[in-house]
Amino acid sequence: MRDGGYTIRTMAARCGMTTHTLRYYERVGLIQPVGRARNGHRRYSDADEAWLNFLHCMRDTNMPIREMQRYAALREDGDDSSLDGRKILEDHRATIAAQIVALEKAHALLNHKIENYRKIEERIRVPRPMREAAEGRTLATAG
Template sequence: MSQSLTQTRYTISEVEARTGLTQHTLRWYERIGLMPHVDRSHSGQRRFTDKDLDWLAFVGKLRSTGMSVADMVRYAELVRAGEHTVEERRELLERTRRDVRARITELTDALGVLDYKIDMYAMKTVAGKAHR
């Protein structure tokens, strides 16, 4: 078989090392339907592909948005269901984007307060040293 037709396969240990996800988490993702079907070797060992690694990277981004596991599983189900679910997938991602933007606004406001307080303390520290 030519190299272009072969596909790199990774063991669960290799995926753990590449992604930072524990083997327990990877098995759980598969069990709850967050991972698509993972191929197995003749001995039953999971064999992940580059496509699986790309999916896990995307799931990691969804997790960092604060998306619930239930919504991530729903999104995965929609992807597996096919092209007729594109609109629903888009709506789910748009809702998540709105939530992320709201959190960014909240964090930006909180950062402004922290910056103000830090600047106040820095000025007091400089003023206190000037009077010594």
């Protein structure tokens, strides 16, 4: 039984979710009731895929389900020029920017800490009581 469109498994694979998640998203209104084959099985369209990819991208960046529901509801009302919809996206963009800042701060901090590990390790591998020894001709003695 074909009835054009992707099965739930296929769709799950294509957009990196589980079938459970796809049904869940439909249940909570993140996607409109999806088309069905004659046997009642779901059949996803390319439009569904695009929307799911968008949802995935938003979830990946920690947009709460509630917000996504609000946005999805507006979209379903065909409210294409909605100020509310725009505001939701702008707000999320702002939280993304904040997240990036936090992540970059942490990244720098970790670079620093890891560099310390490296230095300690080096001091253990090549113990050098003398200060000046490590300056120039370290690699030459590796073999």
